Every structure is written in structure tokens, then in C-alpha cells.
Amino acid sequence: MNAAGIIVEYNPFHNGHxxxxxxxxxxxxxxxxxxxxxxxxxxxxxPAVIDKWTRTKMALQHGVDVVVELPYAFSTQxxxxxxxxxxxxxxxxxxxxxxxxxxxxxxxxxxxSVERLAEKNEQLTALVRxxxxxxxxxxxxxxxxxxxxxxxxxxxxxxxxxxxxLGFHYVQANDTLGSPLMPLTVQRKGAGFHDVKASxxxxxxxxxxxxxxxxxxxIDDVMPSSAAAYLKxxxxxxxxxxxxxxxxxxxxxxxxxxxxxxxxxxxxxxRLIQAALKxxxxxxFMERVKTKRYTWTRLQRMMVHILTNTDKETMQxxxxxxxxxxxxxxxxxxAYIRSIKKDIPVPLLSRTASGSNLLALDIKAARIFASAPxxxxxxxxxxxxxxxxxxxxxx
Amino acid sequence: MNAAGIIVEYNPFHNGHxxxxxxxxxxxxxxxxxxxxxxxxxxxxxPAVIDKWTRTKMALQHGVDVVVELPYAFSTQxxxxxxxxxxxxxxxxxxxxxxxxxxxxxxxxxxxSVERLAEKNEQLTALVRxxxxxxxxxxxxxxxxxxxxxxxxxxxxxxxxxxxxLGFHYVQANDTLGSPLMPLTVQRKGAGFHDVKASxxxxxxxxxxxxxxxxxxxIDDVMPSSAAAYLKxxxxxxxxxxxxxxxxxxxxxxxxxxxxxxxxxxxxxxRLIQAALKxxxxxxFMERVKTKRYTWTRLQRMMVHILTNTDKETMQxxxxxxxxxxxxxxxxxxAYIRSIKKDIPVPLLSRTASGSNLLALDIKAARIFASAPxxxxxxxxxxxxxxxxxxxxxx
Numbered sequence: 001m002n003a004a005g006i007i008v009e010y011n012p013f014h015n016g017h018x019x020x021x022x023x024x025x026x027x028x029x030x031x032x033x034x035x036x037x038x039x040x041x042x043x044x045x046x047p048a049v050i051d052k053w054t055r056t057k058m059a060l061q062h063g064v065d066v067v068v069e070l071p072y073a074f075s076t077q078x079x080x081x082x083x084x085x086x087x088x089x090x091x092x093x094x095x096x097x098x099x100x101x102x103x104x105x106x107x108x109x110x111x112x113s114v115e116r117l118a119e120k121n122e123q124l125t126a127l128v129r130x131x132x133x134x135x136x137x138x139x140x141x142x143x144x145x146x147x148x149x150x151x152x153x154x155x156x157x158x159x160x161x162x163x164x165x166l167g168f169h170y171v172q173a174n175d176t177l178g179s180p181l182m183p184l185t186v187q188r189k190g191a192g193f194h195d196v197k198a199s200x201x202x203x204x205x206x207x208x209x210x211x212x213x214x215x216x217x218x219i220d221d222v223m224p225s226s227a228a229a230y231l232k233x234x235x236x237x238x239x240x241x242x243x244x245x246x247x248x249x250x251x252x253x254x255x256x257x258x259x260x261x262x263x264x265x266x267x268x269x270x271r272l273i274q275a276a277l278k279x280x281x282x283x284x285f286m287e288r289v290k291t292k293r294y295t296w297t298r299l300q301r302m303m304v305h306i307l308t309n310t311d312k313e314t315m316q317x318x319x320x321x322x323x324x325x326x327x328x329x330x331x332x333x334x335a336y337i338r339s340i341k342k343d344i345p346v347p348l349l350s351r352t353a354s355g356s357n358l359l360a361l362d363i364k365a366a367r368i369f370a371s372a373p374x375x376x377x378x379x380x381x382x383x384x385x386x387x388x389x390x391x392x393x394x395x
Numbered sequence: 396m397n398a399a400g401i402i403v404e405y406n407p408f409h410n411g412h413x414x415x416x417x418x419x420x421x422x423x424x425x426x427x428x429x430x431x432x433x434x435x436x437x438x439x440x441x442p443a444v445i446d447k448w449t450r451t452k453m454a455l456q457h458g459v460d461v462v463v464e465l466p467y468a469f470s471t472q473x474x475x476x477x478x479x480x481x482x483x484x485x486x487x488x489x490x491x492x493x494x495x496x497x498x499x500x501x502x503x504x505x506x507x508s509v510e511r512l513a514e515k516n517e518q519l520t521a522l523v524r525x526x527x528x529x530x531x532x533x534x535x536x537x538x539x540x541x542x543x544x545x546x547x548x549x550x551x552x553x554x555x556x557x558x559x560x561l562g563f564h565y566v567q568a569n570d571t572l573g574s575p576l577m578p579l580t581v582q583r584k585g586a587g588f589h590d591v592k593a594s595x596x597x598x599x600x601x602x603x604x605x606x607x608x609x610x611x612x613x614i615d616d617v618m619p620s621s622a623a624a625y626l627k628x629x630x631x632x633x634x635x636x637x638x639x640x641x642x643x644x645x646x647x648x649x650x651x652x653x654x655x656x657x658x659x660x661x662x663x664x665x666r667l668i669q670a671a672l673k674x675x676x677x678x679x680f681m682e683r684v685k686t687k688r689y690t691w692t693r694l695q696r697m698m699v700h701i702l703t704n705t706d707k708e709t710m711q712x713x714x715x716x717x718x719x720x721x722x723x724x725x726x727x728x729x730a731y732i733r734s735i736k737k738d739i740p741v742p743l744l745s746r747t748a749s750g751s752n753l754l755a756l757d758i759k760a761a762r763i764f765a766s767a768p769x770x771x772x773x774x775x776x777x778x779x780x781x782x783x784x785x786x787x788x789x790x
Contacts, residue, residue, distance in 0.1 A: 244640070244766070244768035245640070247766065248640045248643070248763065249644075249647070251759070251763060251766060252702075252704040252759065253704060254704065257652065277762070277779065280772050280775070280776065307647075308647060309647040309648060309649065311649070364647065367646045368643065368646060368647055371639070371646060373639035373640075374768065374769075377675050380675070384672065
């Protein structure tokens, strides 16, 4: 059987994702689609709008055959680490190809850019470090360094576009492994990643979340109806739900403990605590702490690690993919997993009980994901229950 | 001027407290009554029903002239430490006497019991240690040890009664200082400390809290009307308000961090975390964690320290009274404080800003006291505000 991998968050699942799945099937000619999906907390440092089980159902009902979880140690990281974890998992699961959405839409520019950046790697790293010392944020420093190095002969890829950046890192991670997977890309349709106004029947997940949380507009036109149905009358998760917990943690934590948390840099601690004292919402808090040096996303990731109390030491230990957790499968997906099971080089876990040590970080993240003070009790209880005893979903 | 000291929690202020103040005046013949009052968290390991500022007003309106705060490092401790801190403060404030309510009602048995226990101190300590090793709680071990030692010639004081115990420790603490204060006691009127049903116009604070939280009965008959008015339509604090924060902390804390918290003993950590996972209220959690070895009060104190993230090292550093914080004064109280101010051996603080390092523990406790997720925003903001910028109340 021929498997193609995709890397997703489905926050929430929408028509553009459906298009991506169908195009992946067409381009790869695969029999099986495997999705690596982020669990409770996502790459931009946010809780998922809905739990991973519901998002798994959305995926399985729209063409995905196997959903596995991208562990916390990768799902909440900058693009390079995020991509390395996801590609590693797809490789372990014997995918022959992987396919990502990008603004560019052609694979050649990605391959060529990875190659050319590899040649200039040392120069680039040195320049980025220099610009960051001058107070620039990591993404700005990267852009400036690339512009400087490739001024005369520009890269064939616009690396200011968010999906081009992710795609670039997927291709680079695959390259690092010796390119065991064939990279494919699909041009993103409809609204750009950052567009707030949705156009046509495809809207970005960002636009859909704005509708859900801010404008209360209908979402039925931009999501498959069965996926939209899962969001109706549901408790939705946003940073504001967790603000009382984050604030409490900032007000009770020892300065040395705060400094030991992953991504918390020297000197920012007192600033965070002062801002927490004065803010009665997460939005107000973020407005107070943001500076030129820290991008919003980087600060949000820092806050996820503070919320989950995840320290530097733990994240260093979690640097390699050491297990794969199954979230759900179709019949077709089960047949595929059965056929490759004995060759997977890391444990394939069906329940949390079967490998608690390996999963410690993910279990903690799921517990805290379920712990927002204002969630209805039944709902929170069901999230806890599911995390502990639920086997993978079967469709 | 002649000052008499009292040690109070006023949780909340009731007719029995008014009687105690009046009797203190009568017995001591003092011109000034000074109350050392616990701040945000109390001796039985509970948040105060209402904030310390409101309780200060209740005191000043009913015969107390000066209210100072018993710091967190003493207010949340077992009777001996609690008493040592309170008596130290009354001594620093030049009180000539102190007066406490007791079941016994005569001072002689207290003096005699302190003396006789001092003679048998070594024996007693050894026996208590032995019984605790056998799995008994500290209070049970103490009772058993005393019974064994004084079997033939019983102490003249019933030390199974809660107010006799506290009184005993006050007198003992005064004795340790060389008895600079004259001890006085008033017999408690009406219902016993632990009685739930109130009789006549005096009810215990425990009985009044039951009315407030459980039966919703009127409280006007057992409190001065101006004090009762403060409780009408107010946000009341109970452990349940803080349960989402305590639970979150237990689910996110590292096991070594948990072990470093004050009063958390080896081996209890995993039990606490498992119970937190399964409980959706503080009451359910406590039912799960209590054992023969731990009294309810001791467990609650442990939970206060976990909630405030107060570690063993910090509490060891806070062993002596190193400052006195003024919460409120009458005109008469101001005149007295002015007259002794230059002779107080520790800083007398009017605002938190004036001695933040000394006050760190109390400020943290007050912040967390104000941080329960379901408090109305205006209310929480006003508590924060008051803690930082309010001068002592003046009446």
C-alpha cells in the first residue's frame, strides 16, 4: 500500500483542508492518507478551538485514513522543530510522499531554496545571531540575513509567506533524513493564511476562528456541514478560558522557577508578572508584554509553556520522536497500520496507559487543556476521561 | 497609656467577639485595645470569608483601637507558631496585658499547666515523636503523651478544648519571653467553638459560616447589625472558589517542586495529584486525601501552602516577626501608636510599598486571595488595588 502524509492542525477543519486532502490523493496517487495532527496546544502558541478527538473525527470523515498526534514537544515549537518532528513521524510510518499547502504551489522552488540555503548555512546563522543581538526578532533577523546573502541572486521562493516557510522546513527536514519521502505541494486556494475576510467557500482557519469568537457569523458556508455541526453549541477553547490559570501561575511562581521554563528568557520574568497584575484578560496582558523583540507568536508559545509549567530540561530530553500516538483510523487505515506495524522503529501507542512515561508531557497538556475554570463540569470530565481510557477512534 | 492585646481572626465578627472586647476592657482596665488579626488565610488552613480590610472595619467599629496583621508565616501555622508570632507582636507594641477567650475561663490553670508541661518537656517530646511514628496525627499523639505523663496527677486544664489549647500556647509564648505581658482570660459564652447550632445571641464563627454557605439562614441575630451589613450581597470567599487554581497547580507542578512546598511530606504528592484528577470540588478532593494520619486542619494548611506556592525554605526564613503591618486605627489608637512609635523594635508599615521584601509572602497571599476565577472583576480589582495603595483605615 502506498501512503501519503500530511501535517495538520484542523483548527477547525474547513473546505480548504478538504481540498488539500483531495489534491494530496490526486498528486500522490496514494491508497492511504496519514495525518500528523497537533494535540491540545498548537504551533502559534494557542489552545486548539476544540479537542483533538473531535478534530480527529472531522479528519476521518473527510478522507484521512490515519490520524496520529504530533507530541507537545513539537507541536508548540518554531517551524524548524515542528517540521522535524512531523516529518520524522511520517517517515516512521513509511509514507512514500508528503504534501503541504503553500502560497507558491510548485515544489521545485522549495527544493532549490533548501539546497541554496544549505550552502550558505554558516554565513546565515552568524548574521541571524548578529541581528538578534541588535534587538531584532528571530523571523525579522532571518529575513534580513537572507536578503543580505541572496541580494544579487534571490531565492526562487518568497519566504515571507507563512505556508511557504512551513513547507520550506518540511522539505528541509526531509532533506536532513536523506529525502526518504517525495515532497509535493498544493497551492492554497482562496483567502491567504492571514486574511480575516473569507472569500468564496474557502476561508482560512484564522478567519473561521474570528467568526466563532468575535462576529458570531455562520460558518456553514466554509466548512463541510458535518464538521460545522461539531462546533454548534460546543464549549470552544481560547486563551481567555485559561487566563485565570496563567495569571494565577504568574502571581504564585518563584522567579527562579519562572526562569527555568522553556522559552522564558532572562530578564522577561518581572515584566510578565507586572503585566499579569494589571491585566484582567489575556488580550490585555499580551498588549502589555509585547515588544519589538518578541513576536506575538513567540510570546504566545512562551505562555503555553508557562501554563503547562514545561521546563527547559524536559524539552531538551524530548528532542527526538520516541513514540507515536494513534488518535483514529478508518478501516482502510487499520489495514495499512497492520501491514507496517512490526517495522515502526518507535512504540505505537493506542492508549495513554500503555506508555505513560513517554507521554508525560502530552498527558499534562491534555489535563490542563481540560482544566479551564469556566468549562461545564460534564464537558471537562469527559475530556479527562477520554484522555485516559479512550482507544483510537475507528471509522 | 495602658494597652491590652487580643488575638483574632473575626471570620466573621460576631456578638461573642464583642463580648470578648468588652470583657478585655473590664478585666485589663486598658485605655487601648490592640488586635493582631490574621490576613488572607487563617489558622485552620482556610481563606477568610471576607477580606481583611472589611474585617478591620468591623473591629474598629466595635471597640478595637488598633488592628495589625498577623503575617502569613504565622497565621497559617499550628497553634505554637501562630501564638509565638501573635504574642511577639503584642509585646513589640508594648501591651501590658493580653486577653483570650477559653472554655476554662480562669487564668490560673493555664499558668500552672504551662509550668508543669515545661518540667516534663523532654519526656513529652519523645513520646509525641514515638506515637507519630506509629501513625498518629500530631494532636492525637500530644493528647496521648500528656495523658500518659500526667496520668496520676492530671493537668488542671482540659487540653482537648480548642480555645484552651490556643490560650495555653499564648501563655506559653509569653512565658518564653519572660512573661512581659499579664495574661487574662474570658470564658467563652454560648455555643462551643465547634457547635453548629447557635444558641441565644452568641454563635460561633463556624456556626455563622455554615449559615452563610449552607443553610442561608439570617445572621442578624448573632452579629452586630453594622457587621452583618458588610456581608450582605458580598462575594464571600471559601475554599471552593480557589479549587480550580489549586487543582490546576497540582496538575501542572513538578513532583520535586511539590515536595519542596511547606508542610508537604514525603510520599503524599502522588496521592494529592491522583485525588485532584478525580475531584471536581475541594470538598470531594479533601474526602479523597484525608487519612488517619492527617487531621483535616493539617491537610487544609498544606493546601494553603500549595495554593500560595510557599516553600519550606521561605517559611524557615520567616521564623521571626520582622515587621508589623498596620491595618487600621481609631483616633485613640493613633494617639497610642504615636506615643510608642519610636520604641517599636521592628519596622511599622503603613503601606506595602514601604517594605516589599519583608512583606513578600503576605503580598503573594493577598494576590492569590483576590484571584479566584469566579470573582466579579470589579471586586477582584478593588482587592488588588487596596493591597497595594491603601493606607491603614482610620476611624
